[in-house]
Amino acid sequence: MPTIESLPRYKLASLPTPLDELPRLSRDLGIRVLMKRDDLTGFALGGNKARKLEFLLADALQQGAQMLVTGGGPQSNHVRMTGAAARKAGLGARALLFGKPPDQVNGNLLLDELLGVEYSYAGTDDKLVTDRMLVELNEELRAQNRKPYLIPVGGSTVLGCISYIIAVGELLEQLRAQKAQADYIFITTGSCGTHAGILAGVKYFGASIPVIGISVSRAKSECETRIANLAQQTAKFLNYELPITPADITVYEEYLGAGYALITPAARAAIYRVARLEGIFLDQVYTGKTMAGMIDLIERGAIEKGATVVFWHTGGMPGIFGHPQDFANSG
Numbered sequence: 001m002p003t004i005e006s007l008p009r010y011k012l013a014s015l016p017t018p019l020d021e022l023p024r025l026s027r028d029l030g031i032r033v034l035m036k037r038d039d040l041t042g043f044a045l046g047g048n049k050a051r052k053l054e055f056l057l058a059d060a061l062q063q064g065a066q067m068l069v070t071g072g073g074p075q076s077n078h079v080r081m082t083g084a085a086a087r088k089a090g091l092g093a094r095a096l097l098f099g100k101p102p103d104q105v106n107g108n109l110l111l112d113e114l115l116g117v118e119y120s121y122a123g124t125d126d127k128l129v130t131d132r133m134l135v136e137l138n139e140e141l142r143a144q145n146r147k148p149y150l151i152p153v154g155g156s157t158v159l160g161c162i163s164y165i166i167a168v169g170e171l172l173e174q175l176r177a178q179k180a181q182a183d184y185i186f187i188t189t190g191s192c193g194t195h196a197g198i199l200a201g202v203k204y205f206g207a208s209i210p211v212i213g214i215s216v217s218r219a220k221s222e223c224e225t226r227i228a229n230l231a232q233q234t235a236k237f238l239n240y241e242l243p244i245t246p247a248d249i250t251v252y253e254e255y256l257g258a259g260y261a262l263i264t265p266a267a268r269a270a271i272y273r274v275a276r277l278e279g280i281f282l283d284q285v286y287t288g289k290t291m292a293g294m295i296d297l298i299e300r301g302a303i304e305k306g307a308t309v310v311f312w313h314t315g316g317m318p319g320i321f322g323h324p325q326d327f328a329n330s331g
C-alpha cells in the first residue's frame, strides 16, 4: 500500500506557503483572519494547482508520458499551471477548453500561449460533455502514440487530494508555531479536490476544524457527492480509515451568483476591501466569491465574533486580467 511519504513527487511549489495574520481585515470583521497563502506557491504565478501537480506530474513521468492533457475554461488557472508543469519537465501540453474562442487572448489564456499549450475549444459550456470529450481526445492521442497522461478538469484526483492532506499538516504545524487555534477553514470549492483533500487532511491529522466550502461552479448537492467520493477514494488508496460523514461536508452554493466565472457584486466588494485593507489580491472567479461568502456568514452570525478563521487563498490572480471589465467603474 502506498504511504503519503513514499509517493513520487516532482518539486514545483515553494513550500511552506506563509500563514499570514490579516490584522486590518480582522479588525474590520470582528474575527481573527489568518490567510494560508497558496497564491504564493511561486511556480508559474502560483495557486493551489502547484501542490496537486507535484504528484500528478511525477505519476505521469513514472508512466512514461510525453504530454499532459487536461481541460478547463479559457481562463483556467489549472490549464495554465498544467502547461507550465509539463514544460518544466520537458513534456508537451494539450488542453480542451470549454465554450468558444473568446474575443481577446489575455490573462491565463495569454500565458497558455506563452507556454505553447496546444488548445482547442469544446464548443459547449457543459462540463459533463467536455469531460467526455476530454477522455475521447486522450484516446485519440494515445492511438497516435503521443503518450498522453490525462488529468481531469481541476486536477481533482486521489493524488491531487493527497497533496492537500500534506498541506493540512503544513498548516497545523504553522498554527502550533504561532500558538493559534483555528475554529474554521474557508476554502473555494470548484472541482472539489482541494476541499476533499483538506477535509481528509483534517481527519488524517486528527484535528477537529470545520471546513467550509464556498461553491464557485456547481450545485451544493453535486459538490457534496464529489467531495465524499474523492475523500473516500483517497482513504481507500492509502488504506487508511478516514471517518468522513455527510455532517463533515459543508458547502454553500448561495455565493455562486449567475454562474461560474460570472462576478457578483458581493465578490467585487470583497476583492476591493481585501486589496485596500491588506494589499492582497483575490480574483473574481474563485477566491473573491469565497471571501464574499465568509464575510456574509460572519455578518449573519453563523461565524461567531472573536473566532479564528483560516482563509485558504488558492491563487487565481491572472484571471483578473482575463476579465478586467468586471471591475470597470466600481470601487
Ligand SMILES: Cc1ncc(COP(=O)(O)O)c(C=O)c1O
Pocket (backbone or CB within 6 Å): 047, 048, 076, 077, 078, 154, 156, 188, 189, 190, 191, 192, 193, 194, 195, 286, 287, 314, 315, 316, 317
Ligand atoms: C484559483 C483557484 N482557486 C480554487 C480552485 C478550486 O479548486 P478545486 O478545483 O480543487 O475545487 C481553483 C480551480 O481551478 C482555482 O483555480
